Amino acid sequence: MVDWIAFTQAHIERDLDLFRGRTGQFLFISSASVYQRPVQHYLITESTPLANPYWQYARDKIACEERLMRAYREEAFPVTIVRPSLTYGETQITLAVNSWAKSYTAVDRMRQGRKVIVPGDGSSLWVITHNTDFAKGLVGLLGNAQAIGNAFHITSDEVMTWDQFYNLAGAAAGVEPQLVHIPTDLIGACLPDKLGSLKGDKATSVVFDNSKIKRYVPGYRATVPFAEGIRRTLAWFDADPARRQIDSDANAAWDKLIAAYEQGAGAAVKAFRG
Numbered sequence: 001m002v003d004w005i006a007f008t009q010a011h012i013e014r015d016l017d018l019f020r021g022r023t024g025q026f027l028f029i030s031s032a033s034v035y036q037r038p039v040q041h042y043l044i045t046e047s048t049p050l051a052n053p054y055w056q057y058a059r060d061k062i063a064c065e066e067r068l069m070r071a072y073r074e075e076a077f078p079v080t081i082v083r084p085s086l087t088y089g090e091t092q093i094t095l096a097v098n099s100w101a102k103s104y105t106a107v108d109r110m111r112q113g114r115k116v117i118v119p120g121d122g123s124s125l126w127v128i129t130h131n132t133d134f135a136k137g138l139v140g141l142l143g144n145a146q147a148i149g150n151a152f153h154i155t156s157d158e159v160m161t162w163d164q165f166y167n168l169a170g171a172a173a174g175v176e177p178q179l180v181h182i183p184t185d186l187i188g189a190c191l192p193d194k195l196g197s198l199k200g201d202k203a204t205s206v207v208f209d210n211s212k213i214k215r216y217v218p219g220y221r222a223t224v225p226f227a228e229g230i231r232r233t234l235a236w237f238d239a240d241p242a243r244r245q246i247d248s249d250a251n252a253a254w255d256k257l258i259a260a261y262e263q264g265a266g267a268a269v270k271a272f273r274g
Contacts, residue, residue: 002027002138009063016071025078025148027141030065032085032153032208033058033201042125045209046083046151055200065151072149080141081151085208086201088229089131090236091243095169096126096162096202097187097194097254099247104237108246110170110177115258119184119198122163125205129156130224140217147216155208156222162202165226172230182261190257 001023006012012028019026036049037058050065052058071077088094093103097117109116137154141147160168163179170177184203188195214220237243 001025002029002142004029006064007057008060009067012064012067016067016077020071020075020077023078025080025143025145026068027080027082027138028064028068030061030081030083030151031058032083032155032206033197034062034065034083035206037200037204039204039206042205043207043209044153046153046212052200055196057196058200069149078148080144080147080149082138082141083151083153084134085127085129085153085155085206087129087131087134088233090233093169093230093233093237094128095166096198099250102245102247102250104244105247105250107169107173107234107237108244109251109254110173110175113175113178114255115178115180116166117187117254117258118162118166118179118181119187119203120162121181122166122179123161124203125159125207126162126165126202127155127159127206127208128165128226128229129154129222130226130229133222133224136222137213137217137220140213140220144216150212150216152213152216153208153210154213154220155210156224156226157210158222158225159207160226168227169230169234172227172234180258180261182257186261187257190260191253 001019003015003026006015006028033052033055034050035044037052037054050062065081068079072079086094093107095106096119098106106116133156134154166177166179184198187198
């Protein structure tokens, strides 16, 4: 069985009670955000330490993994751990600063000529994986006895900067996006709910080594580049106006943050120029 909805150790204790002795393989969907932050080496492998002091979500996933691996060692519970990174499909526009529930919001801003926020200077490296590519690796692990007791991340090998991702999203939307680069710490200070997912995940450069999933699932290869995938996503949103929902609260917060940042930056430049 595949567990997509366990997020805390309490959920795992429930699952152990439910599935102990009743399943030949328990695939736990964890997260690549469990890996060490701040990163000590740009290339992430499954042996990279698990430690994320910035994001409670990631720490809870680490606790889930540790409990499951203890069950594997002590009672041969047949766990396989899967760690997706940022994954998207037709219904989700994945950008570093966006509304998760109403992800068309960032593209709507682009199409209106309004500025969109990129953390840092936009040059940090990131990986975004199409869900059809993730599925290839996941299906290859199902029923794979050699995968039991192992952890895998499944990501694309396409690595780009956040500026590149934003510009490709803009191109798919038919516009040139107006990017404003704001330091991650400032975003987090003004919008605390964003700090964990940025400093604990998306604002740091990461490159994933997919050698392990390719060894266990021969032939695995991600084939959907972001430029193509985001065109599919925008086509889905554009096919039905009801899908293009806007997060007005997020819009207001972003406008306020952009205005404050630009005002502060302008004042600083003025002060230094005398």
